[in-house]
Amino acid sequence: MIFIVRNNCTMRKLLTEQFLIELIASLFILLFLYTGLSKLNEQEEFQIVLSKSPLLATSASVLSWLLPIIEIVTSVLLFLPRTRKYGLAASMLLMALFTLYISYMLLFTPSLPCSCGGVLKQMNWSQHLVFNIFFLLLSILALWLSNKNKLFIAINRNSRTPVEESRH
C-alpha cells in the first residue's frame, strides 16, 4: 500500500514557502557577500571608521577583519542547502547586532561617523536602521518558515495516518 499526499493546495503552499526561504537566503547572500568583500577591499578605511566609534574603537583592528570574514562565512552557510538554517540563524543574529549598534549610535552619540561598505555608504544612519530592521524581519520570517516546514515534513513522514490514501 502506498500513501500518497494528494493535498495539492498544501504542497503548493509548501513549495511557495520553500521558494520564499531560498529567495530570502539569496538576498542575504547578496547583502553579506557584497558588504564583506567591500569591507575587505577597503580594510584600512573600515578600520579607521570603526576607530571613530565610541563602542568599537578599542577592538577596531580585530573587528575590521573579523566582521567581513563572518559575513562571508554566513554567505557560504546560506548558499549550501544543508547549512542554510544555520546561515539564517547567523543572519538573524548579525542583523540584530547591527540594528542594536545603529540604535545605540543614533540615541547616544552626538556625532556620527560614516559606516558601511559599498553602496550602503549612501544611506544615512536612520535609513540604515530601517534597512536593517527590514532585513532582520526577513531573517526571522525565513527561519520561522524553515522550522515550520521541517515540522510539516516530519509529521507526514512519521504519521501512520495518511493525508489521503491510495492503493496500488
Place this chain on the structure above:
Amino acid sequence: MKKYLLGIVAVVFAIGLSAFTDAETNKGKPFTTYNWYAVDYSIPGGVIPSGAQVMLSNKTIVEATALDGCTDTYNLHCLRGFSGTPPTFPTASYDASTPKP
C-alpha cells in the same frame, strides 16, 4: 542544480557589484601630496597657529588620516592638509578653502 540557482545568481551579483563599486571609487583618483598641520581648538572655531609644525610631511591623502596626532575628541578634524606650504595659515579650521582630510 536548481536548488543552487538563486544562490549562484546572488553570488555573481555580489561579486560584480563589489568589483564595480571598488572600480568606481578608485577611478581616476590622482594622488596629491599634502603637508598636515595640527589645528588648535582652544580658540573657538580652531586655528592653525603661526609657526605650526608640519605633523606629517610628504604623505599622500591616502596615507594620512584626520585622527593622526589627535588626542582629544574623535569627531573633530584636528589636522588640516595643504598641498605645499601655504603662505599664511587660515584663521578658522572650517575655512572653505581648507581641504578637509
